[in-house]
Amino acid sequence: MPGPKVEFAVWTRLIPESEIRRLLKFKVKYYFAGGKPGVLPLGAFPMILNTLALQELESIFSGREVDVIEDYNYGPTDGLPEVRKVMANMMRERDGIDLDPEEGWKEVLITTGSQQAIHLVLDVLLNPDDLVIVPAPVYLGFVNVVTKFRGQVIAVPGDKQGMIPEYVDRAIDKAISKFGRKPKLIYVVADSDNPSGTTMPENRRKALLDVAKDKGLYLVEDAAYREIQFRGERLKPIRAFDEDGSTVIYMRTTSKEVAVLRVGYNLMPPEVREEVIKAKGYNDLCTPTITQKIAKVYYERYFPQFIEKVREGYRKRYEAMAKAIDEDFPDGERTDPTGGFFIWWEAPKKDFDSKKFLEEVAIPNDVLYVPGQAFYPLKGYLFHPESGDLVDASHRPTNALRLSYSYMEPEVIEEGIRKLGSLLRDHLS
Numbered sequence: 034m035p036g037p038k039v040e041f042a043v044w045t046r047l048i049p050e051s052e053i054r055r056l057l058k059f060k061v062k063y064y065f066a067g068g069k070p071g072v073l074p075l076g077a078f079p080m081i082l083n084t085l086a087l088q089e090l091e092s093i094f095s096g097r098e099v100d101v102i103e104d105y106n107y108g109p110t111d112g113l114p115e116v117r118k119v120m121a122n123m124m125r126e127r128d129g130i131d132l133d134p135e136e137g138w139k140e141v142l143i144t145t146g147s148q149q150a151i152h153l154v155l156d157v158l159l160n161p162d163d164l165v166i167v168p169a170p171v172y173l174g175f176v177n178v179v180t181k182f183r184g185q186v187i188a189v190p191g192d193k194q195g196m197i198p199e200y201v202d203r204a205i206d207k208a209i210s211k212f213g214r215k216p217k218l219i220y221v222v223a224d225s226d227n228p229s230g231t232t233m234p235e236n237r238r239k240a241l242l243d244v245a246k247d248k249g250l251y252l253v254e255d256a257a258y259r260e261i262q263f264r265g266e267r268l269k270p271i272r273a274f275d276e277d278g279s280t281v282i283y284m285r286t287t288s289k290e291v292a293v294l295r296v297g298y299n300l301m302p303p304e305v306r307e308e309v310i311k312a313k314g315y316n317d318l319c320t321p322t323i324t325q326k327i328a329k330v331y332y333e334r335y336f337p338q339f340i341e342k343v344r345e346g347y348r349k350r351y352e353a354m355a356k357a358i359d360e361d362f363p364d365g366e367r368t369d370p371t372g373g374f375f376i377w378w379e380a381p382k383k384d385f386d387s388k389k390f391l392e393e394v395a396i397p398n399d400v401l402y403v404p405g406q407a408f409y410p411l412k413g414y415l416f417h418p419e420s421g422d423l424v425d426a427s428h429r430p431t432n433a434l435r436l437s438y439s440y441m442e443p444e445v446i447e448e449g450i451r452k453l454g455s456l457l458r459d460h461l462s
């Protein structure tokens with residue numbers, strides 16, 4: 034019998050399945066596609082699970098079954114207080130964020146990963162046609178959610194140091210004069226951007242915050258790669274300069290720095306936090322209690338000891354990839370990340386189609402990456418610095434690749450990149 038003839042929500046036609054999720058189904062020898070963490074603190078997990086198991090056994094044998102029942106139960110929508118306290122300490126000590134030692138933890142909001150934080154923030158802020166400023170290229174898990182809520186993006190080009198605050202400022206003014214309304218927020222990944230791998234220097238961080246404050250917009254600082262900084266000095270997050278916490282929506286996650294536990298920890302201006310908690314209540318009720326407990330034990334006992342090793346592991350993978358690109362790729366330009374999971378490479382030939390090349394050449398040769406065009410908005414506007422105008426963003430550059438070095442061992446990366454380099458050389462010469 035045919036199913037009901039019911040029309041799906043409009044957004045289902047506006048955005049396709051995520052390119053990264055689509056590529057996950059290909060099983061290849063050289064996987065440079067999604068930002069899957071491959072260096073995990075493996076030694077810590079059995080100890081954490083053991084600690085939790087012993088605590089539970091003790092509770093059961095001493096007649097406090099209720100504590101164990103709580104481990105597997107619904108918890109507060111904004112997260113367990115004891116977990117929020119540990120995360121508040123992290124952000125005070127490692128990020129230099131001025132949180133009150135006694136009460137500051139109440140500002141921390143736990144989400145089911147950063148992706149949920151992104152979704153909820155956009156859910157509570159966007160009405161159809163609202164404008165959002167993003168970098169070009171941009172994390173597609175942000176930009177496609179803007180489209181899902183029928184917002185409009187204005188993509189602003191950057192350089193090797195990330196977003197250019199002056200362009201952001203001009204793009205906002207242009208949006209006001211062209212559309213008669215002000216964008217609501219700016220999105221940025223200041224530490225090792227996904228996809229471009231760029232890191233913003235401190236003066237740009239401050240300048241971008243000044244633009245947001247001056248123009249009265251929220252600034253979403255997605256700090257997914259905050260702890261995966263393996264070269265150069267440790268910079269403060271933009272949130273540390275937002276002294277009254279009124280402007281920056283700061284998102285951190287366990288995903289890249291520990292494991293994909295689906296635990297995000299965030300700071301938001303109070304009025305945003307309140308609405309986001311309301312939305313989260315209708316979205317998942319709460320983040321799983323048991324994974325929050327795993328995160329708590331990890332950060333309390335194991336983080337300092339393991340993070341160096343994790344970072345070192347990614348540094349080796351990055352070096353293997355960068356060296357193989359420099360030695361074996363044809364002429365082109367790559368970014369030089371100080372951390373994170375990705376290198377962005379561009380062929381000089383603008384008509385090179387990296388998506389077609391992926392499907393026709395790379396995948397049959399066991400290599401997977403994400404074509405650059407996946408990281409440009411499907412619709413919306415692009416700020417054109419020379420003319421100062423906002424042009425149609427649907428023309429997407431096709432000549433770039435995003436290469437992830439996070440998942441494979443250095444030797445396999447080297448082998449796969451050399452192979453990809455030789456395929457590219459044959460194709461582009």
Ligand SMILES: Cc1ncc(COP(=O)(O)O)c(C=O)c1O
Pocket residue numbers: 068145146147148149172174222227255257286287288293295296297
């Ligand atoms: C920039 C950025 N933000 C957010 C996320 C999602 O993080 P989470 O696993 O915490 O949902 C990712 C994952 O790849 C990311 O790269």
